[in-house]
Amino acid sequence: MKKYIFLFTFTLIFTQILFSQTEIIPEKITQKGFAKIDFLSIEMPITNIPNEQNMGFTGIHYNLNFKNSFYTGVGIYGAISGDRGGFFTLGINAGLKKYLSNNFYLDTGLHFGGGGGAGAPDGGGAFILPHFNLGYDFKNFSINSGWSYVNFFDEGAIKNHQLNFSIEIPLDFNYAKYTSAEKEIDIEKFKMTKWNQKPKKNSLMVHFNNLKIKGNTQGINNGKTIKLAGFEFTSYINNNWFTFLKVDGAYDGIRAGYMDVFLGGGYHLSLNKNNTNILAKLGIGAAGGGGINTDGGFLLYPDLSIEQRVFNDLFLTINKGYLFTPSKDFYTSTFGLGIKYYLERNGVKTNNTSFTKGKFKGFDFILKQDMYLNAQRMTNPTEAMHQISLQVNFDLNKTFFVAGQTSFANFGDAGAYAEGLVGLGIKSRLLFNNSTNFFTQILGGAAGGGNISTGEGLIIKPSAGLNYKLSNNLKLRASAGYVKAKGGDLSTTFINFGIKYNISLLKLK
Known part of the structure; x- marks a missing residue:
């Protein structure tokens, strides 16, 4: 009888240890992705610069790989040659990458964004940039080239076919589900898990x-x-x-x-x-x-x-x-x-003995579309302005977060307008069956261009909104707020809608 009691007790304790380890240590998930730098030479229409040179347009992108050869991500472009220094855009990427052999592949996709500047005929700023490329994969990097077409279709005059050239580097990252954020665990408990790698x-x-x-x-x-x-x-x-x-x-x-x-x-x-x-x-x-x-x-x-x-x-x-x-x-x-x-x-294998714990910290990546209901201009009549916006949040704890945001106009006759803001926010716990939470934030920083009246560029932008859960990593996001320029006439309410991708990363402490 004592033998059975001992075996039962041992089994119970061992099972509890295994269960505790599974429950405490969040799963390490790997997201496949790649960074990309591309270049295209855009033939510019004749406007205010006689015999204008082609604009050398280069982009920096990061894309996530998903099933069935699909990828998506974000990218920012800027002029590096020609006569339009100061021309910038922000946009989203989506495409398919199909391998014809171990090394050769076809890449077809679309970039949609907004931006402009430098007095260029960019209209409201909205543009599309589809491409169809043939590439070669060297494993540590790949190169591709092919046809592309740029069209600033919201009253802009920049429309042209051209070759594009790209270099891509695989850039994967590890993460845990966002529900693990703020969990703090002794570093020794990670040693028998997949987190036992170099940070x-x-x-x-x-x-x-x-x-x-x-x-x-x-x-x-x-x-x-x-x-x-x-x-x-x-x-x-x-x-x-x-x-x-x-x-x-x-x-x-x-x-x-x-x-x-x-x-x-x-x-x-x-x-x-x-x-x-x-x-x-x-x-x-x-x-x-x-x-x-x-x-x-x-x-x-x-x-x-x-x-x-x-x-x-x-x-x-x-x-x-x-x-x-x-x-x-x-x-x-x-x-x-x-x-x-x-x-x-994202790793605990280190010679630095000052690290004793690992803590999961939450990150949000938010892509949204803003609408300023009345965007005051320096000369033109006041009208609504739209912009594409990318915001990144870093959780300080379960309540407070810091934020960085960049935005570029894409509709509303203000193609050169852009913002770069930082700030602080507060969020609630999940409500309504863990589906929804509320937040408020205040951002401030630099803004200007596109004939929008921002004075020398300083704006303040408070807002409040909510997030609605779609999956472990994705949420719908909506908010409303007010934007005010110091030294300029811009003073209006705004609304925005978007999608939020949230994860947590393991940080040594």
């Missing part, structure tokens, strides 16, 4: 930069200081080398509308027991708008930064750099301040 290092930074404008084509802007607000995302290749993506918009100093986007790499040197960092960076990208002449839009950006830890993974950063076109017709020194947050994510 990936990233950083997120919100910064403010000053540019002192110089150059022989700047006219009345020569010598002025542009004040920029922006966001930078960094991904580390190893302990020292990293890549980065940086986006800025002007909010003071000149007429609203200046924007820049940079992609680059750098070297990270840690000192003072990892409490102080020195970073050397070099970026290439596109910039312009706000009456600033950047030639075709292609710029170089060397920079040196010093960072100091202020709290756990939070650093204060100071940067000094240089920004210029290859012709030197536009050049400026840069000086800025920022707050940077580091995270070691």
